[in-house]
Amino acid sequence: MNTSFLLLTGRRSALRQAGPRYRSYASSSASSKPSPAAKNRWIGIALVTIAAGGTGAYLRSQGPGSATLNPDTFTKYNLVSREPVSSTSSLFTLRPRYPSEHNYDVYEDAWKTGVWSVMFKQPQLQIGRDYTPLPTTAATPLTVDEENNGYLRFFIRKDPFGEVSRYLHSLKLGADIEMRGPQIECAIPKQTQEILFIAGGTGIAPALQAGYSLLNRTTEENRPRIHIFWANRLKEDCIGGHSDTPILPTSRSSWFAGWFGSSKETVPRDQIAPAQPLSNQESSMIVRELDGLKSQYPGQVTVDYYLDEENRFIGKKEILNYIESTPRPSDGSPGTKLILVSGPEGFISYMVGPKVWADGKELQGPLRGIIKELDLKGWAVWKL
Numbered sequence: 001m002n003t004s005f006l007l008l009t010g011r012r013s014a015l016r017q018a019g020p021r022y023r024s025y026a027s028s029s030a031s032s033k034p035s036p037a038a039k040n041r042w043i044g045i046a047l048v049t050i051a052a053g054g055t056g057a058y059l060r061s062q063g064p065g066s067a068t069l070n071p072d073t074f075t076k077y078n079l080v081s082r083e084p085v086s087s088t089s090s091l092f093t094l095r096p097r098y099p100s101e102h103n104y105d106v107y108e109d110a111w112k113t114g115v116w117s118v119m120f121k122q123p124q125l126q127i128g129r130d131y132t133p134l135p136t137t138a139a140t141p142l143t144v145d146e147e148n149n150g151y152l153r154f155f156i157r158k159d160p161f162g163e164v165s166r167y168l169h170s171l172k173l174g175a176d177i178e179m180r181g182p183q184i185e186c187a188i189p190k191q192t193q194e195i196l197f198i199a200g201g202t203g204i205a206p207a208l209q210a211g212y213s214l215l216n217r218t219t220e221e222n223r224p225r226i227h228i229f230w231a232n233r234l235k236e237d238c239i240g241g242h243s244d245t246p247i248l249p250t251s252r253s254s255w256f257a258g259w260f261g262s263s264k265e266t267v268p269r270d271q272i273a274p275a276q277p278l279s280n281q282e283s284s285m286i287v288r289e290l291d292g293l294k295s296q297y298p299g300q301v302t303v304d305y306y307l308d309e310e311n312r313f314i315g316k317k318e319i320l321n322y323i324e325s326t327p328r329p330s331d332g333s334p335g336t337k338l339i340l341v342s343g344p345e346g347f348i349s350y351m352v353g354p355k356v357w358a359d360g361k362e363l364q365g366p367l368r369g370i371i372k373e374l375d376l377k378g379w380a381v382w383k384l
């Protein structure tokens with residue numbers, strides 16, 4: 001049994017409590033099959049909470065508004081700016097509509113805990129969707145005053161048929177946006193030393209959060225690390241991105257092809273090509289943020305970029321190559337290594353198997369996908 005089941009504790013069924021809401025923790029073992037006892041515990045953990053107001057939830061009537069972000073009522077923010085990042089995504093900057101000296105502390109608690117989100121309301125349809133605030137890095141253009149005043153930034157993809165993302169992209173500057181939260185998506189355990197974050201598209205936002213949260217714990221004695229695999233369909237999404245690992249010209253099928261069952265074609269290791277910048281053009285906003293994090297924590301952050309457009313996909317070989325490059329976990333320190341996966345549903349399914357719905361709750365579901373096939377030892381896995 002892998003003790004990763006036990007790693008991720010300390011959550012609260014916070015829909016009923018003040019403070020951040022926590023999603024249920026159903027970390028899956030990346031190694032052997034759980035014993036019946038472990039299985040029971042897994043089910044127990046899995047049945048803890050998950051946000052009842054998750055994606056697509058119909059929003060019941062709310063109490064009076066608050067000036068401070070909170071999980072129970074919607075708080076008004078103003079759209080300060082919306083800058084295109086690529087042809088399909090934008091960076092949104094929002095500031096609280098009414099001043100509150102508490103926002104900073106609310107965010108700070110969430111940043112310290114791990115990966116978190118807020119729910120935006122679409123008022124005409126009375127539906128909500130979750131979005132992930134971006135952390136502040138050395139590359140973030142916010143001023144200290146703006147940060148202290150509770151500004152938040154979001155990287156949001158416009159789904160051409162999506163209700164809320166289209167609505168957000170149609171708003172005029174200065175418009176109100178209502179949100180509630182924070183909702184903790186993944187509490188990063190204190191003992192975590194190594195995160196492998198596998199991100200698809202806007203799944204990079206929680207990767208930046210995980211990096212920020214983990215690396216903020218850096219001291220002279222404690223130097224945790226994060227490695228990010230970031231897959232995009234188009235080059236324009238990650239212009240200027242420069243992979244830290246020499247490129248393995250391996251997995252020739254995309255996650256969506258794999259999802260439908262096609263097999264992978266691999267190329268021998270001796271055909272490894274040197275790392276290449278994706279483009280000479282100016283770096284995209286997210287690439288600058290990733291570079292900002294790297295410059296703040298030299299040697300503790302590495303990023304590899306994968307592009308469908310260039311037939312480069314994250315596959316078993318890439319993951320194994322990274323895993324083998326990390327120190328082996330010592331028996332006495334379970335839970336120091338964490339794999340987080342975030343992105344479109346099909347991407348998550350392909351990597352670690354789908355999340356599942358039961359009794360109106362979204363649960364982690366069993367570990368499947370290529371990570372299960374790799375049968376990694378000593379890594380806890382979490383689907384975002």
Ligand SMILES: Cc1cc2nc3c(=O)[nH]c(=O)nc-3n(C[C@H](O)[C@H](O)[C@H](O)COP(=O)(O)OP(=O)(O)OC[C@H]3O[C@@H](n4cnc5c(N)ncnc54)[C@H](O)[C@@H]3O)c2cc1C
Pocket residue numbers: 055117129130131132133154155156157158159160161162163164165166185202205384
């Ligand atoms: C914790 C969390 C954090 C997130 N963070 C971010 C973030 O930072 N940035 C970001 O861009 N996204 C993020 N997302 C995703 C975001 O919440 C939304 O899911 C996304 O913006 C799409 O919402 P939408 O309302 O625009 O699309 P929806 O209206 O939900 O539609 C999504 C797609 O499903 C299709 N669809 C809808 N209904 C049907 C149907 N009945 N049959 C067939 N197809 C259908 C639509 O055509 C569309 O293509 C996050 C999600 C979660 C859970």
